[in-house]
Structures are given as C-alpha cells and as structure tokens.
Amino acid sequence: MMLEPASEAELAEAIQSTPSALHIVGGASRGLGGSGSRPLSTRGLGGVKLYEPGALTLVVGAGMPLAEVEAQLAAERQRLAFEPADWRGLLGTSGLPTVGGMVAGNISGPRRVQAGACRDALLGVRFVDGQGQVIKNGGRVMKNVTGYDLVKLMAGSWGTLGVLTEVSLKVLPAPETVATLGLSGLSEARAVEAMTDALTSPYDVTGAAHGAEGTLIRVEGFAPSVAYRTEHLRQRLSRFGDVVVTDAADRSAALWKDIRDVAAFHGKPGAVWRVSLRPSAAAGYLADLRQGGTSPEVVMDWGGGLLWLRMSGDAEAGLVRGALAKTGGHATLIRRGAADGDIPIFHPEPAPVAHLSAGLRRKFDPRGVLNPGLMG
C-alpha cells in the first residue's frame, strides 16, 4: 500500500518504522525504477512556504506539483531558469511532476548552458534521511557557504540519501521576449560548429540544440537587446547557410519545449540514453557508434554537450558506454530497451569514487531503505 505522509514529522515516523525498503515517489513521472517494495509518496508535502519576487526566492514543499510552481512564478513574470524538462512523453508516464522529483533528479533543460542546472539554483533543502532524522542544509539566501554543501549532494541523488520535504530555489525574471535562429541541413559535425560559434560569441545565447527542427540558437531578454543580438548572430552564422529567425515568442517556446522534453522520441520504441560529453567530441562519438553498427536517432542539446539517443537495435549498452572510453563522458539509461536486462542506469564510477558514494549512502541510509540499488 502507498504510504502518503501528510507532514514532515509523519514522513520521519514512516521511515523510522518501515520494515521494508521504500520506493520514493513524487509525481511518479520520472520513475527510473526504484527497487523498494513499498511506495512512499511525497504528495502530502506541498504548498508554497515563501515567495519573495524582489529577492528572487521561492520556498516550497517538495510534493508540490511543478506546474503549480511554474504558474505562480509566471504570475510575477518569473521562472525557474534551468528549464526543467517534462519526461512524461519520453517515459510514457502520466503522473504530475513534483518539485521534489525535479530536484532529486537535478532535472535541467536547454538553458543549462547559460543559467546553470537545477543544482545551481537550489539554495536550501530539508530532508528526512534513512533513519528518519529531519536534516536541513543551506537556507533561503542566495549566497551561503556555511558548512558543507549538502544541498548539491541532495540534488541528483534520486532519493537515495534522503526524502526531500522542502526546497528553496533561486528564481529569475522571465524575459520580455525571445527569438530563435534556425539553420537547416547541417551535418552533426557542422551543427556542433555552428552552435559552438554562437556559444563562444558575446551574445548571451540561452539555448543551442540540433534535432528534427534543424539547428536552433536562442536569445532572450529585453526586445531591443534581443533584436540586436539576433541580428549579430544571424550575420555570424550565415556562413553555415540560410538563417531563419523565429520572432514569435510562442513559436520559439514550442520549439524549445520540444527540445527540452525530447519530443522527437515520444511514442517511439527503443532504449533512450542521455550522454554527457565535451561538445567537440560529440560528432566523433556518434560516428564511432555508427561504425560500431548502430544508428540511433539523435537530439543534441547544450551545444552538443548533451546527446539524447534513441536506439534502434537491442542490447547496445556496451556500445553506448564503450565508445565513451575514448572521448570521456558518461551515459545514463533513461528508458530501458526490451533487451537491456539489468544494465545499471547510471554510468559505472571508477572504484575510488564509487567507494565514496557507497560510503555516503551508508551514512545517510544505513539500513538501505531509500530506493536501494537505484544508483549503485
């Protein structure tokens, strides 16, 4: 039966007294497959605790649906700058993504190249560890180096170190307008070159991706500034071909939502990998994969530093991870293919690093009751 504590204290009690391992669920929209037998939902831990637009700070209960948070921010013309993706289309899930799940997965979208990841916007956390102790770290202010930064450690720990109950986030103003420059017909190698050209310009590019809609470059800000930068980028990128500028903000938003959520893969079968590597290595890496006998569908984000791969063949994990030995980087198995068996979701870490991670997990969850086995 689903545990659904209505308060932090109830959550602490539930963890303390659990006889078996727990499978932590936020909105059940990003389940990467925790193995705990008892589902525990954070749905009862919602609510805005504090929102000060003038201080760019938001404190909310971890169970709050992300959509509600985004709506409240939008009312003040603000937003989560790291552009959290919605994985429901990708994973075929149907829950309501929560803020806690977003933080636990350090979910960040295309704007990561300019505005940082979720972990960079995370100012403070409260969580319950594997022994049922309530722990806080960080706070609600934007600069804080008081003691160790467990805030970062919790972001991306996928519920294996503690169950988040409350998070403080730095929010940013939403821009007055946005424009997208598009190039079409570029090879992967040329696309990375074009994106690199844009990202190494002084024009404060907030997105650089390559997929079904071609090669896309985004600029955001006040209208005169966006117009100025768009024009300069258009000139700069013209050596790669005809540059088409999308000025309509809603059309731009739709293009980037598709990149963010990897819409190109929705409704299609096959394993999905998320590969992080140096942009300059991306094209060579993809060439190596093809040489190895596979032909994945590819969406590039972060100027080529992030590759989304949808595999066409079966059991290609060895290839995906193996080819990274040459280029460096790591691959996460976001959606298992039919023949992927029990391949670890997360990229295996070198022994001394894995030793530290395991040590931390033992300290925060000595009984191994929080999403055991999920991360190693």
Add this chain to the structure above:
Amino acid sequence: MQMPDPSPRILAKRERVIARLAEVLPKGAVISDPDETRAYECDALSAYRCPPMAAVLPATTEEVSAVLTICHQEGVPVVPRGSGTSLAGGALPTADSVILGVARMNAVLEVDYDDRLIKVQTGRTNLSVTGAVETDGFFYAPDPSSQLACAIAGNIAMNSGGAHCLKYGVTTNNLLGVTMVQMDGTILHIGGPYMDAPGLDLLGVICGSEGQLGVVTEAWLRILPKPEGALPVLMGFDANEVAGACVADIIKAGILPVAIEFMDRPCIEACEAFAKAGYPACEALLIVEVEGSPEEIQDQLRRIKDIALRHNPVEFREAADEDQAKRIWLGRKSAFGAMGQINDYMCLDGTIPVSALPFVLRRIGELSKDYGLAVGNVFHAGDGNMHPLILYNANKPGDLERCEAFGADILKLCVEVGGCLTGEHGVGIEKRDLMTVQYAPQDLEAQMSVKDVFDPQWLLNPAKVFPLANSASRRFDQGKEVAA
C-alpha cells in the same frame, strides 16, 4: 577562538616525519626551520597565529599523494593552503600540523575555447586564470576582491564569490571537475570537462568543504566569452530603506545587473576621505553595473533610471566614459583599504534576505552604540551578502574580544532574519563556534558524517568548521600510526 592543544605524540616524532617528507620531495620543498615556517603561521585572519611543525610545497599531484600517504601513516594533521588569504582562519595551522601549500602548482594544463573550458593546477591565482584567456576574449567569472592573490585552490575550498556573482554565480557554479588527493594518498578524478557528472554530486560537496575532504590539485573551470562592454551607475539615497526598495524594484522589473553594490554612510564617508572618488554625502549609495553592447547598456540604464527616479535619489550619476566609470568603482574598490586607514578592522560576511536589509542595518547601528565600536557596511545588495566592517584597536587590551562579540551578535542577527553566518568567506575557525546557531546537532552530524567518509581519521584541517566539542570524539586518534 580556541585551537586544540598540539598532540605530544606527534611533536615527539617531528624529526622522523620531516625526514620522511624530505625523502619524497625535491630539495627545498620541505620547510622546517622555525624562521621559515613562520611564513605560514597565519592567513588573512592575522589575529590568530601558530607556526606549523613543517610546511611542504609539492609540485605535482603525485608528490601531494606521497606527502599525504606519509602524514596518514604517521597520523599527522595536514592543513592545505593556497595563497593564505582566507579571512576565516581556514589555513591557520596547529603546532602539530603540516601545511601543504599548492603555490608551486600553478600551470595551465589545457585551454579549450570551443568547449569553453580551462584546466589548471590549483595553485594558480584567480586573476591569472582570466589572464590566460582574456586576450582571446574569454574570462573566468568568479572574481573575489582578493583575486590578484588568492588561488583557485582556496576559491574551491571556500566556494568563493565576487562582485559579479549576481549574474555569473560563485565558484561552485563555474567548477566542472577536480583532481583531488584523499588523506590516504588516493588520487581521484571527480567530474570533468562536461556539464554534469554521473552519480552523486561529490563535486558539489567538495566545493566549499574548506580543505577537509581532500587536497584539490587540478580543476576544470568554465570560461565565458567576454561581454561587449559594461558600465556602472551610481545613485545616492537618503535612507537605507529607500535604497533597499530600489534594489527590489530593479530586480522585480526583470533587470539582472551583473553587480549591485551597496554602501552605508559610515562606509561612504571613510571611502570618500580615503579615495576621494567624489561620492555624494548621503545615507546609502548603490553602484549598479550592467553589461552588453553600448545600445543594450543604454537600454538597461534607462530602465534602471526610471525606477531609481521614482525613489527620489539625492544623486543619480551616469558614467560618460571609461574614466568616469572607474571613478564610480574607485571608492567601493578601496572600501577595505579606507577602513583599514582609520583603524584595525574585522570584516564580516553574513547573508540576509534582501528584504530584511533596513531592519538589519538599524539593528547593527544600535549594536554599534552598545559596543562602542564603529561599523561600516558594504553589501552585495543583489544577493544579500553583507560585509560589515567593525573598527577596533588591536593594541588596546580587550578591544579584539569586544569586536568579536559584536561580530558574533551581527551574525546571529543574520541567522535570526532567515540568513546565514557566511556568504563567501567560509567558517574556518572564525565562525566555527557559531555553527550551532544556524544548525541543529543532527544537521552538523550529517555534515560531519561526510568527512567521516572522505577522511575517516579526521586528519585534514580537523579543527575547523565544526565546533571543537562536536568534533572532539572524531579527532581523538591523531598521532596514532596507521599500518602502511
């Protein structure tokens, strides 16, 4: 501020430890002559001094590993050191410790403009990282005021910030990977030239761990293309409240300046007397800097001016050229020097929610009267990071203690209003005993358990960050030998 008594067990084997270190390091890299170890007796919190047992200056990661292996076997505490500019006593030695300085490790290992990365050895100074890439139009964003001297090593250990972090973030937001040596000599690579790392965010917890988890020898840093230009404006207000409201309105209007600096009257007066920057005589002064092309700058400044004028500034000064821009920054940049001219000073570093600014400044004014010590406030107003500078006289018996008590009251006030003890300088020894004000015992226990994993014997910089009473049981083994 108390430090633990040196362990007789360690002092007794001083000669042996020094001889073993000399075996693994080049000539001249082990410093043990008391005349020379004195150079390492303190950092920029110079009220506290204690020469170490020895200091070593390795030149490679492997040498760092060799040093740590020996110290680990001998049970000798090690205090890592960059440039020694910590204001928190983070690099303060104990008499039974070895200082491990990374100053000789200052090479640039790789620059990659396409991937917007630089890899350096961590002894390299902050400013010279930008120095290595600026002719090609790039820069390294975190810019602590001490950037000419401080090393990337210390920046990572303290998660240092700077005037421009409102837009670009602090060290942790610009750090992609490290090579780090654990206390037992194990060499680790964590993160790397990618925008995220697999597994737990160990890099995130290493950054800001004040030299207690490992010795960081190399770092992958993010570099950025330089903006086309930048320009500051200066505005004066007749009340702190009004200046605070103006900052909030600028931010609510969707403008994100690269810097918003705030100075209060005592600070303005001191700077004016010292640097003669031509600041207006007023209660509160803001310097707001924006970036972009000339047209973009003018557009943003026009928006800022509209907002500022609604708050009736006593002065709104734009810079017509480079020279006038320099003059606007001149006073702010010499603030510490100016206060230092008047007296000895202690620089605090708490952060508060921006909305609490008027209340906190009023309370600091009252405390200043109670303690009979003058205080000036410089403040990164966009992010709430305050730097109250308390003036005292080091030669007057009791003044330092009074100043410390005053400082502690200010930091407690920061926590009370929802802020924290330190925004960028770190805890070190300075705020160590105040940690219980901000954190409950289980919060501190969780942090200490991270150190247990990285450094089970608690040999790395052990007497810092956590109140000595809280860490005592973990430090008891020091001096005990570990089988090789």
